[in-house]
Amino acid sequence: LSPEHITEIYDSFHIEDDRTGLSSETLQRAIADNLYYIQGKFPEIATLYDYYMAVAYTVRDRLLHRWINTVKTYREQDVKVVCYLSAEYLPGPHLENNLVNLGIYDQVQQAVESSGLDLRSILAQEEEPGLGNGGLGRLAACYMDSLATLEIPAIGYGIRYEYGIFDQEIREGWQVEITDKWLRLGNPWEIPRPENAVEVKFGGYTEPYTDDQGDYRVRWIPHQVVNGIPYDTPISGYRVNTTSTMRLWKAEAPESFDFQAFNVGDYYGAVDAKIISENLTKVLYPNDEPIQGKQLRLEQQYFFVSCSLQNLLKIHLLRGDPIETFHEKFVIQLNDTHPAIGVAELMRLLVDEYLLHWQKAWDITQQAFAYTNHTLLPEALETWPLNLFGSLLPRHLEIIYEINQRFLDQVRLKYLGNPDKLARLSLIEEGGSKRIRMAHLACVGSHAINGVAALHTELLKEGVLKDFYDLWPHKFTNITNGVTPRRWMVLINPRLTQLITREIGETWITQLEDFKRLESLAEDPAFRQEWRRVKRAVKQDLADYIQAHQGLTLNPDSIFDIQAKRIHEYKRQHLNVLHIITLYNRIKHNPRLAVPPRTFIFGGKAAPGYQMAKLIIKLITSVGEVVNHDPDICDLIKVVFLPDFNVTNSQRIYPAADLSEQISTAGKEASGTGNMKFSMNGALTIGTLDGANIEIREAVEADNFFLFGHTSEDIVDLKAQGYVPKTFYNTNPALKEAIDLIASGYFSHGNRALFQPLVDQLLQADPYCLLADYQSYIDCQDQVGQAFQDQDTWTKTAILNVARIGRFSSDRAIREYCREIWWVNPVSIHLEEYQQAKA
Template identity: 60%
Template sequence: MPPPPKSTAGRSEEARALARARELPNSRTATDVDSLRRAFADHLQYSQAKDEHTATALDRYFAVAYAVRDRMMRRWVQTQQTYYRSDTKRVYYLSLEFLMGKALENNLINLGLRDSMRDALASLGLELDDLLAQEPDAGLGNGGLGRLAACFLDSLATLQYPAYGYGIRYEFGIFDQELRNGWQVERPEEWLRFGNAWEIPRPEYEVPVHFFGRTEHFVDEHGKHRVRWVDTRKVLGMPYDTPVAGYHNHTVNTLRLWRARASEEFDLSDFNRGDYIAAVEEKNLSETISKVLYPNDLTVMGKELRLQQQYFFVACSIHDILNRHLKTHESFDGFADKVAIQLNDTHPAIAVAELMRVFVDQYDLEWEKAWEICRSVFGYTNHTLLPEALERWQVELFGRVLPRHLEIVYEINRRFLDEVRASGKADEGAVARMSIIEEGPGRQVRMANLAVIGSRSVNGVAALHTELLKTELFHDFHALWPERFNNKTNGVTPRRWLLAANPELARTITECIGPQWVTDADELRRLEPLADDADFRRVFREIKRQNKERLAAIVKAENGITLDLDSIFDVQVKRLHEYKRQLLNVLHIVHQYLRIKADPAYAPVPRTYVFGAKAAPGYFMAKQIIKLINSVGEVVNHDLDVRGRIAVVFLKNYRVSLAERVFPAADVSEQISTAGKEASGTGNMKFQMNGALTVGTLDGANVEIREEVGAENFFLFGLTVEQVAELRRRGYNPWEYYRNDRDLKAVLDALSSGRFSPGEPRLFQPIVDSLLNGGDPYLCLADFRSYLECQERVSQAYLDPERWSRMAILNVARSGKFSSDRTIREYAEEIWGATPTPVA
């Protein structure tokens, strides 16, 4: 919420303070309170052209942001100079998503300026928190993948690794979510509407990117076979650089995001003929590429745009990487000693073919040499076990958009399959499964196979996930190249997810064990003895309650619901997908509701169920589940019989800044995906780091969290991966569970009968049908009884505050393994061969 308008007296006081600030010595990058106050005053006047009478809260936010950015600029330049002088190996992180959230507070913390800036603004009668609220989220990602990339950038800078992030500067990021009668409605997210204080446009580094056209094969004057890509449609990629500051050091790395721009703003001949629409048509077509995050790909046009997006940012980034290398090196000899490129999932996998195209077609390298370099620089991180999430492109579409790249993919594939057959290590079945081209009526290019074949390292993101990659998803490749496969369990940055998100807890931890934990999360282990200290447990509970109060205030303002702070805050916030099983959570809530209605004497431990999730615009079942959550909440929250016992809240428009309020307030973290479906998860780590106890299956990183915190401090339920496989082998029949479990039958019958949709009794029948007649693909019914029993254990534990506090403290103390700093060190040492390069 913007702060209320200032009174005339307040403006006069601010005017006098600003006048005094402008009289201070002008030190561009000093960090004392006086200098920050002067910098704020200058930017308000000279950057925003406002004074205390006309400035809005947004103007004041920009003035603060520019003052902070000024203090990053010299370090930013020095960082790049240091990398050039030392000729160090650089890491390039290619990701279609960077879910950065808000930047101001994070930069204040990392630069060590938060307290000084707060004091500087207070002396002007302003509140820093009011101005922090003005910044929009940079929602350039969909969920865990993009947020992980943001954590990695923070850790790379904090650990002083020479690194660059590359992605797309989407004009519209992840959509804003509205709820209309409980249904999700998507609205454009205009995060750039008022500009972006943190980015620096670099038009001098524009890159031409080509699409469509055809190839010409010819023999050059030396008798060598060559290929031209001609008659293409050209788009320009314009870079925008964002500084990424390390924590309390001088390193400021770069996130470079590419915006698509037409090669010509408009066709002058069309314009002169009066055909204004045709004059700007090419501009509009070109700039669509960076318009929106994840366009709906249910249509051919949508699929084509997705492929264009992926190639666009990859082509720009590869061009940039090679140009940077050639500034200080005359050839590509030793290129792999200076460059490491990490592919964040399959989205940038086309980089393998693009680097080969540039090496062979533009720099005239022999195929064998180019391929040797290519396979030495790439690493591929897989983030999913779901076959449908491993990108495949129709050969016809791929060849139309990128004709030269299809030829290169065919050649890579031909040589690879010849090599496999010659090795005698695989039968024809394995050869067919490993082929980049999936044969059949609709031939497809398998991007995951291209990434595996073109990389020196393939990693999963949790121990269980990596094991399943080896034994199931990529088992043929693992049999061929076992040495290439390794695990890098995900992590999250403790700077944002504890120090910034939970300042009271962070301050208390620092008072008890010192500040070293901020950059060495293993230090949190020193909290373990305090779990047995009654005074510390009391303080811990008080901090949790304060965080619950903050979240409750948001819920009151947004949902109109007053929460019981003594209830269990049971939270599931993440992308809405059937495998994450928000539906199982809802089935339990409905069971609780029906039980209370049937037995007025039943008095469960009060619980507040909190959800936050966005469903992909074209995902019918996910949208149905959001509607179900809201419909159940509508009934439960207005039924006097259950008031004070259970409440259901759906937080609309879940995003990073909202997550920063949710994680510290949670008592229970719901991590309930079907075993074998979640690659890792990072929300589970953020909850743990903030003292929430996990209710979870043995899936993804849950396995390692349970190992770290101890089985007694984790609420386990559900089938294991092995049991899931055995159940499917025997033949899973969900009707058996329906018929044999009276509680489960009552829940599904309530949904079918329209109890939660009285005006539309058949509204939720598709959900029931998916469970009973659709095979219940994610085994909600098979795990239902185990989940109910687990939730009873949760309730019993919560009745003992001292025991609960001890468990929660131990979760915080044992969260060090899940710092992204640890993850990045492992990538650097075991995959990239990169070393820290401190900036003086």
């Protein structure tokens, strides 16, 4: 027998392991096995959800094999690890993403169909983990995907909220919040590791003592201790073995502590303490940018940060490394200031628990941390009242004083006789009631500070962080955000993925710059026609979904004009509404007006306490009520509010857009990432010169982008000159008519009071300059309408948008973080055979 023949015989006898095999036969057997032995169900009584669980466990088994090998490799090779600290993660449903990344979508589909089931309906069973509010949390998830795909050793630390972001329902046009019970039916993706629990202290007091060496030390005697239990979720990379860990902490009461130290014999008291402890990770705060200065929020922040840092130090020591080299083996990224307390906590751990000298500990800390800022909005900058902070974290307050004193000594040397400078840089805000400035703590404690788009970083350097920039210009970098093409293209838009791959191959999936090969195809009429066919089919899918869920019939040949993001005055959903009303008025005045039909689609949640945002939702739905049913409009305009904008629902939206609305007031949106997802899927953008819009426009070139509005400098000037919105209202008849119509009660059954707060805000203050940008926006929308009439040119522009969007992949962003901030390298993972791994 020839060697080839022997291999052939081996291959034909190859028996797959039921936990690792990837053929559809093995998968089918494994699913049946998991249904029986994990779910305890058999086909006669199994629900679709049971099947989802069985499929999920089957896929998780395949991941575990890779995950264990990943962890093992990192332990053995002593590699440097990126630790992403984020209070929020929005990973979206795991199952389909894992199928794509493992390359087993078709096999699983076949396995499931052979059992008489349908994969799409199984996928639809998954409850997504809504552990974030919006952009910041979703960015963390895209970065975890890219880190794994690029084979960078990484751990994402966060909070396992029992209730994530609320589910949104619309009742009588208003947002209603429903608690998100995502864990109710179990979560097959997480593995609890109670054996790795850590203790977190709160409250109490500190006392000095002298250690064996005669050194002055401080001891913290807490009032309460809470246990942190890690729950690990595997994060797969695309077609690589690397599988990273997202480790989320749940708070529990340490029973021994309650019974022995506290409430001796007090059974009820102990149970009470348990409830109090577990409240810590109960619920995500549903505010996006403006913060809510609640004690529980600070407790959440400190809790997960302390758990994570203790865990890191333990891993470091377990690898046999000395504490002094911690920063050489780990780099810790602060996702905004929510985890900034980590700077003080690492100092506490190093100085109080590991007994390092202050200066050594400080060097380690500064080199370990890096800080990303995600917003310029002043109301979103975190500060904590000193009293609150000190009563919860007395030791950290002392440490912050010490950091501040040493820092200000340095500042004093540099800026002799400039007390203003000192006051501005201080970690403590003086004045009425003193507060701790978390952004300052993050800046002082980090070796790198970055914004999330070019404009944003520039504005940081000139504005909120100017004094820090003057002091340490070398610490500042820009890393423009990116999004993962695996979820935001391959997974959500299989039709376009197939068309593109047929033409240019599939390298773009991990090298999105390769999209540039589409450029020449933009000139190919046959390709354009196919592109149009795909877009039309995808729009039809969304129309079908809306028909089924909202009973609204949409015209898939109309312009799908979409704005989907959190509801915020600075994002200006109400400017979009002013355009809708303007179009409506035009058609009412001239019923024969030739305008291309448009479907306006909105999606987004409002923070439950943000009244104006909730009123904007009511305005959108009320305008829709009138416009959609007015026979004079002849279905030329439709307005849809899609309830419950989350990752799952967003996946139906991005592929179907013709026009992406990115219309924030210039200088307010740090970056935006939805803008990238829309463009990647072939929408054209109407946008202001804000955040990453500027860079997207540069990349796709000005002719292929609908630009309007004042620049961020204009806005500053406008306000400096004393902005009077009324002037615009008084001199622009169409604008006046639109606002008057809202005020008249036309959209509110004659109730003039309903939208009064919104109208007043626009006419009297208009802090986000809608009125100043109104005419420019309307003119630009008219150009959009014109351009859409020429479908062929529109399609060409859409193709060029996709061809030039390559830079906005999160892979590019992560490569920049690796090179400029983290100093880490990829480590490839080789799979040991399962049997060997078990041995």
